[in-house]
Amino acid sequence: MDHTSDDRATARDPENLPPYRAMLEADVESFSGRKAVEYPKIAQAIPKILEAAFERCGLSGVWDAQQARETAGDSYAAVFPTAFLPHLLNPFLGALQDELDDREQIGAKPAGLRMRVSVTVGPITDAGPNATGTGAARVELNRLLNCRPVRDALINSGPSTRVAAVVSARAYEDAVLSGYSKEDEDLYQQVEVENKNYRRIAYLRVPRLSWDALGKGVPLAELPESAATEVPKSAVGARHSTNIANGSTADTLLQIGFNEGGVNTGQQHTYNTGRDSYHHSGSGPQFNRGDVKRYEDRRGERREP
Missing domain, CATH: 3.30.70.1230 (Nucleotide cyclase, GGDEF domain)
Structure with missing residues (x-):
């Protein structure tokens, strides 16, 4: 055949x-x-x-x-x-x-x-x-x-x-x-x-993760009422948060997430009056994130990929 x-x-x-x-x-x-x-x-x-x-x-x-x-x-x-x-x-x-x-x-x-x-x-x-x-x-x-x-x-x-x-x-x-x-x-x-x-x-x-963006953690609606009232605004997508430590300067603050404030040690105070704007009083070493922009803006720059 x-x-x-x-x-x-x-x-x-x-x-x-x-x-x-x-x-x-x-x-x-x-x-x-x-x-x-x-x-x-x-x-x-x-x-x-x-x-x-x-x-x-x-x-x-x-x-x-x-x-x-x-x-x-x-x-x-x-x-x-x-x-x-x-x-x-x-x-x-x-x-x-x-x-x-x-x-x-x-x-x-x-x-x-x-x-x-x-x-x-x-x-x-x-x-x-x-x-x-x-x-x-x-x-x-x-x-x-x-x-x-x-x-x-x-x-x-x-x-x-x-x-x-x-x-x-x-x-x-x-x-x-x-x-x-x-x-x-x-x-x-x-x-x-x-x-x-x-x-x-x-x-x-997800370039910027916020509350439960990948389905991890407990949605706010399912938290007990007492716990829900204690969840900071920053956890559900707000852009600002405040941390306060009372007592001696030995206190330690650890903030994870997007920070638009100062990080200070010693006897001084930081007043944040707006994005990228800081005022200080007191003494001691101060550590600030002066540039909080999340991404380098390369507008106008043309480069070969």
Whole structure:
């Protein structure tokens, strides 16, 4: 029997694999819960915010290197050369957190934006500059963005957490475990993702953790009433806290978290009158964190990734 007939050969002819690409998608938390009049304003703001975050960390070149982009409602998806995958995790995610922070500080509109981000890598077809193409990796990108773990990461966190990202296992292995992103592996939390027929392991990354952002600890609503009244505001996302020690100067204070105050030893007092502004009286050594900015703003600096 002839096993090399034209029909059988055609049926077994392999097809070329589409090019590997790094992909990022972002949307806004509780978009549908806002008034309809805000929808177009938010949709217009999203790519501007993303671009500003890339510029903020000196990676305007990565933003400019998008090979395709696609918008749908409150989501923005972009395709990048695979070599840029580590930069979509670090420093971009931290810069996006700070960009949203600064928008709140200056009262930019629309206000109160918090964003989910998904990142993956894989083969994807070329559909031109205004469409992200097709492929299993493109489906994965959307399934990750809408999965329960990344939604819960924002729901269970305080308002100071403005970004929650979920990264595919392939992207995590290629960029983080390999060392290319220059991040500690324990900054990521492994989660199980189930969304429609998609079931995979993925990794959560929350640039600024606040109350129970990764589902660890007891939610405030489940604490006994006596304990709930004793939880400091800083534990549920507030930006300021106060520690007081009475007695001799041998007392020790240990504050873990974001500090916008002074750390002092000896006989003196510190009065914090605002962000990065300190006044002291008394004597003794004083230790202050003068620069409390959480991320180096490299806006205007263009560097090669």
